[in-house]
Amino acid sequence: MALKDDINRLLEGLKQERDELRLKMHLAKLEVQQEWEKAEKQWESFKSKAEEALEGGKEVAEELAESAKVIGEELKNAYLRIRERLS
Incomplete structure (x- = not known):
C-alpha cells in the first residue's frame, strides 16, 4: 500500500508542477x-530618425543622431531581454 501512496503523491505533485x-x-x-x-x-x-540623420544637414544630423543612438540602445536592450526570455 505504501508504494501506491508514493506513486499517488508523485502523480499529484507532478501534475501540479x-x-x-x-x-x-x-x-x-x-x-x-x-x-x-x-x-x-x-x-x-x-x-x-537614423534615416533623417543620414539625409539631413550637419546640425540636424547631430541632433537626430543623438536621438537615434538613445533609441537604438533601448532597442538593443529590448532585443536582449527578448532573447533571454526565449532561451
Missing part, C-alpha cells in the same frame, strides 16, 4: 509578445 509550468510558459509568451510589440515601435522610431 506541470500545471504551474504551463501557466508560466503561457504568461512568458504573452510577456515576450508585448516586449516584441514595444520593440517594433522603437525600431520604427529608430529607423526613421
Whole structure:
C-alpha cells in the first residue's frame, strides 16, 4: 500500500508542477509578445530618425543622431531581454 501512496503523491505533485509550468510558459509568451510589440515601435522610431540623420544637414544630423543612438540602445536592450526570455 505504501508504494501506491508514493506513486499517488508523485502523480499529484507532478501534475501540479506541470500545471504551474504551463501557466508560466503561457504568461512568458504573452510577456515576450508585448516586449516584441514595444520593440517594433522603437525600431520604427529608430529607423526613421537614423534615416533623417543620414539625409539631413550637419546640425540636424547631430541632433537626430543623438536621438537615434538613445533609441537604438533601448532597442538593443529590448532585443536582449527578448532573447533571454526565449532561451
